[in-house]
Amino acid sequence: xxxxxxxxxxxxxxxxxxxxxxxxxSDSASNYFPWYKQELGKRPQLIIDIRSNVGEKKDQRIAxxxxxxxxxxxxxITETQPEDSAVYFCAAHQLDLHSxxxxxxxxxxxxxxxTVNP
Amino acid sequence: DTEVTQTPKHLVxxxxxxxxxxxxxxxxxxxxxxxxxxxxxxxELMFVYSYExxxxxxxxxxxxxxxxxxxxxxxxxLHALQPEDSALYLCASSQEADREVGDTQYFGPGTRLTVL
Numbered sequence: 104x105x106x107x108x109x110x111x112x113x114x115x116x117x118x119x120x121x122x123x124x125x126x127x128x129s130d131s132a133s134n135y136f137p138w139y140k141q142e143l144g145k146r147p148q149l150i151i152d153i154r155s156n157v158g159e160k161k162d163q164r165i166a167x168x169x170x171x172x173x174x175x176x177x178x179x180i181t182e183t184q185p186e187d188s189a190v191y192f193c194a195a196h197q198l199d200l201h202s203x204x205x206x207x208x209x210x211x212x213x214x215x216x217x218t219v220n221p
Numbered sequence: 222d223t224e225v226t227q228t229p230k231h232l233v234x235x236x237x238x239x240x241x242x243x244x245x246x247x248x249x250x251x252x253x254x255x256x257x258x259x260x261x262x263x264x265e266l267m268f269v270y271s272y273e274x275x276x277x278x279x280x281x282x283x284x285x286x287x288x289x290x291x292x293x294x295x296x297x298x299l300h301a302l303q304p305e306d307s308a309l310y311l312c313a314s315s316q317e318a319d320r321e322v323g324d325t326q327y328f329g330p331g332t333r334l335t336v337l
Contacts, residue, residue, distance in 0.1 A: 135323025146311065146328040147264065154323075192263050196323030202277045207318065209326060211263035 107195050109212025117220050122183050124215045126193035127175040135196035136176050137209070138167060142189045150191075151178070183219045190214045225329035227312050233335045236302060242332045244295040244312030252318030253295040254326065255287060256311040264311055264328075270295060271318040302336045309333055 106129040116122050126136075137152035153160045153167045153176065160167050164183075169176040180187055193212040198205075225246045234240050244253065252271050256264035269277035270289040278287075284306075286298040295312055309331045315324040 132321075134321070137323075137325060139328075146330045149325055149327070152325060190261075199277055199279075201279055206269065206277050207320065207323065208266050208269065208277060209323070214261070214263055216261075 107193060107210045107212045109193050109215060111215060112213065113216045113218075115218045115220065116183050118183060118185060120183055122178075122180045122187070122217055122219075124178045124191055124193065124217070125175060126177070126195075126212050127173075128195040128197070128210075129174065130195065130197040131171075131174065133174075133195040133197050136167070136169060137194050138178050139192045139194065139211075140189045141192065141214075147192060180217075183217075185219050185221050188217055188219045190216050225312055225314050225327050227310075227329035227332055229332055230330065231333045231335075233337065234299065234302065235337050236304075238302075239298070239300045241299065242297040242310055242312075242334075244297075244329055245293055246314040246327075246329075247293055248314065248327070249292075250314035250316055250327075251292060252315045252324070253289060254313040254315075254318075255285075255295070255297050256313060256328075258309045258311055258331070268297075269318055276318060299334075302334075304336050307334055307336045 109126045134155040139147035140150045141147040164181045166179040192214050194209040199208040228243045255267040258264045267281045268287045273289045284301045288296040311331045312329040313326040315326045
């Protein structure tokens with residue numbers, strides 16, 4: 104299957120709090136999981152990614168964890184700031200079954216609108 | 222140059238017009254992508270080019286016609302579009318495509334298309 108489920112769809116936090124966004128995927132062969140941040144009217148920008156040979160990756164206030172057995176991965180943002188407000192998309196690198204199963208593509212979650220209140 | 226560029230930024234066209242969207246990258250990437258994004262939705266894959274050959278067409282209507290003249294350029298030719306085709310059209314590139322190991326995709330700023 105090609106499903107990537109993302110929760111929650113909206114998340115509102117106070118400045119300084121932590122935010123967690125969770126995604127689950129269906130293709131057990133998936134091995135690459137990027138997270139994109141998209142501000143209003145802007146392009147999606149990669150903020151962090153993880154490959155299936157590691158369980159956790161951190162970059163300053165942002166971390167991603169991966170549980171291959173349970174087929175889920177999460178984005179953690181600590182000490183949130185108003186400029187973190189944006190839509191966040193998770194994605195999984197998967198076989199494109201639509202084109203015969205020999206090509207690969209990114210399948211995106213539906214997105215999480217994060218609002219950080221000052 | 223570490224960016225993907227797209228022109229035009231905005232495009233308004235009638236249903237009988239023919240127009241083209243352009244995308245360029247100079248990162249030496251061999252894979253390029255077209256996505257369509259509606260408001261409050263994730264990017265939706267349309268086409269993938271790998272080494273200048275079309276490798277994925279996600280059953281996109283023929284009124285959208287992609288072209289990859291060389292490894293740095295990607296075009297999307299538009300003809301007889303419908304109002305529901307109004308959206309943000311994003312181009313992306315990555316080192317490779319069609320590999321079991323995923324590569325990071327870098328997005329351009331997009332073309333905001335309005336079909337009247």
